[in-house]
Amino acid sequence: MTQEQKPSGIYRYNRISFYLNGRFQEIEIAPGISTLDLITKQLHLQGTKCSCNEGDCGACTVVIAQSREGSIVYEAITSCLYPAAKLHGKHLITVEGLGSPEELHPIQQALLDHHGTQCGYCTPGFVMSLFALLASVPHPDQESILAALEGNLCRCTGYQSILAAAEELSLGYDPSTIVPAWCRELEPKLFAFDQIAQEVQKSSASQFFIANYLLPADLSELKEMLAQHPEATLLAGGTDIMVQVNVLRKHFDTVIDLGNLSELRQIKMSRSGIHIGAAVSYSQIMDSGIVNCDLPELVKLCRLIASKQIRNFGTLAGNIGNASPIGDSLPLLLVYGARLVLSSQSFTHECALRDFFIGYRLTALDTSEFIREIIIPIPPRTAFIKSLKTAKRRAVDISSVVSAIRIDEDGKAALAFGGVAAQPVFSESFASGYNTDADWQILAEQVAQEFTPLSDVRGSADYRKQMIINHILQYQEAHNG
Ligand SMILES: Cc1cc2nc3c(=O)[nH]c(=O)nc-3n(C[C@H](O)[C@H](O)[C@H](O)COP(=O)(O)OP(=O)(O)OC[C@H]3O[C@@H](n4cnc5c(N)ncnc54)[C@H](O)[C@@H]3O)c2cc1C
Ligand code: FES
Ligand code: FES
Structure with a gap:
């Protein structure tokens, strides 16, 4: 994988289609631009804030609505690390969509009533994290509230008043007032949009085949792209790669984003164990019935990784591909005896995770290969695993x-x-x-x-x-x- 310093060069542009606060958008974006930069610099919406630009503070939190396994999920993400190209086929909701100075959203009103804001810089991020929570769980308990807000920092209000607002919302509000009608009305379209998106991706990917940021439409296109760009950098969630872009200013010549591929977003069970696709997010793992039932320690560990906003798009495959000696999931996956399914255009084979790491940030992955899925054999219930x-x-x-x-x-x-x-x-x-x-x-x-x-x-x-x-x-x- 090439990670050179940014050269001067010509960038190709990608056209993406998505909804923004209920309105359809079809726009050209620079490859690799973050959602935060798209919102604030290209679309001139200034409600979403930037503080750290590396996923730590939550000021840039926005919500993505997308179809998954037959339903629509609302998830908070850190927009500074979320490549804008990933918006393709999704609904992006920013603080501007929720309320206005004339008519505050119930979450904004509750924060105001409980004195949950002072300078206000962190407030849009808190509003969006609470919106994602309440859109998914109408009456969350305190643990869920704390988990939803763990990635949001406030340096001046003090968290008690913010938590008091959240607690009031969790008890006293009619859930139907949280998600605006225009969000709900759009939901049926998102299912269809998801399918259309595959086509749009396909045509934009072939149109911009030599562009820097490639969005394959399906697995075979991913393999083709990798065969043509064997040195390309793979991106699943982007939570490691975008930090390198934003903070270290690293240039990636060609990035192939496999995060939207439905074939890689599945968790399945077979005789060999539980198969976790390479684009499955930590949140999906934590919500999965089969993982909760058969690999409870993995769910507990995922809770300790990053924050809710990062777990909503960061992946296990990215943790493995990053090959950091302090990747949190790796020791547990090793003792589970996990295996990786590695694929390229011509070949698919399995590799035991213990043989995958071959040195400091070095892996046995060949050029043109990608991690397709992780297979975790289900341990006997009598095994002590922690x-x-x-x-x-x-x-x-x-x-x-x-x-x-x-x-x-x-x-x-x-x-x-x-x-x-x-x-x-x-x-x-x-x-x-x-x-x-x-x-x-x-x-x-x-x-x-x-x-x-x-x-x-x-x-x-x-x-x-x-x-x-x-x-x-x-x-x-x-x-x-
Ligand atoms: C604020 C913050 C907090 C974090 N906290 C934690 C933490 O508590 N614990 C922890 O372990 N990590 C943490 N991380 C790091 C990161 O979130 C994780 O490593 C995450 O699992 C990366 O997944 P991703 O899908 O975002 O990876 P990406 O950024 O998409 O990719 C990471 C690497 O894996 C490679 N890769 C991705 N997918 C594939 C594939 N299918 N095949 C081959 N290679 C692939 C990429 O090329 C890249 O080298 C944190 C990051 C941030 C920004
Ligand atoms: S700006 Fe801090 S998390 Fe994005
Ligand atoms: S209100 Fe100032 S940082 Fe939170």
Whole structure:
């Protein structure tokens, strides 16, 4: 994958079709432009705010309505990281669509009534996060409210008044007043629009085949594009790539966005396990009945990844493809014994996740190949499986150390770590040293000696070694308790 510094060059333009606050739009956009830049700079809607430009603050939150598995979902996303090309076939709702100074939306009114705004810079983001929540769950409990708002920062109001407004909305409002009539009226069109969008994508993709930002219409077109652009950068959600664009100013010569492909947005079950498509978002995983039933630890872990706005479009495949040594999902996927289905135009094969990471941010993925799906064998209910993440904050924070353990009924044990080596790794000493009579304290110290973690901003080497011991002792408590 090429990641050169931005050269001077000619950019091709993509034409996309979407609805904006109920109105149909067909416009040309620069490849790779974020939704935030599209809204504020090209469409001159100034309600949505920019603060960090890297997904951390939620000031830029907007809502996307789209069809998924037979229903329409309303999801909050950080528009600074959401490539505008992804809007194709969807309904974008911004704060301008919800209320006006003359007629505030009930969410805005509740924030006003509870003194939930001071300078107001964060307020559109809070309004949109609450809108997505209340559009999906009319009477959310406190846990859901906190989860919906965990990606929104306010530096001057204080969260209590914002939470009081949210709580009032969760109890006292007629849900039908939350989603405006024009949103509901558009919903049937979104189903049809989704199908038309595939066609539009197809024609725009072929029209702009050599453009920087390619939107395949289906899997075979994705394979074709990859065969023609073997060095292209794949983009699923874009939550890693767009940070590199916005913050590091990296240029990606050709990006192929596979996030809209319905074939890759499915979770299925087979004899081999649960298949999670490469474009399935963390939120989809958390909402999936089969994942909740058979892989509950994965759902718990997803809750600790980033924020609601990022989980709504960030993917497991992106976490794997990014190959960061501190990718949160990786130790757990390793102990689950996950396998990847890797595809190219000519070949599809499986690769065990443990063989996929071959060095610091290096993977076994060949050029022209992509991760098509992740297969997670369903563990027996008797298996003890847990994952732990150490970070400075509960939400929107990258781990200093992340780990996962599995002990099967027959005594076979696996322990994997992120943040202690150049890539996610298994502990050999734990696998060989564990037995039902083992002294966990001694084992923990042996495992800590096995690794030589780096010191960086997230923790010193000594701190990380101590975390290795702490994680193992917490696992002991959970296992024995
Ligand atoms: C504010 C913020 C908070 C975050 N918090 C966390 C956190 O708590 N824990 C954590 O682990 N991560 C975190 N992240 C990082 C990121 O959200 C995750 O790594 C996420 O899973 C990336 O998924 P994506 O679909 O957005 O990846 P993308 O940005 O689309 O892609 C990431 C990488 O994977 C490659 N890739 C994508 N899809 C494929 C495919 N199908 N085949 C092959 N390669 C592919 C891309 O080329 C790229 O190299 C955070 C990011 C932000 C901005
Ligand atoms: S501007 Fe901070 S999350 Fe987008
Ligand atoms: S009201 Fe000022 S940042 Fe929230």
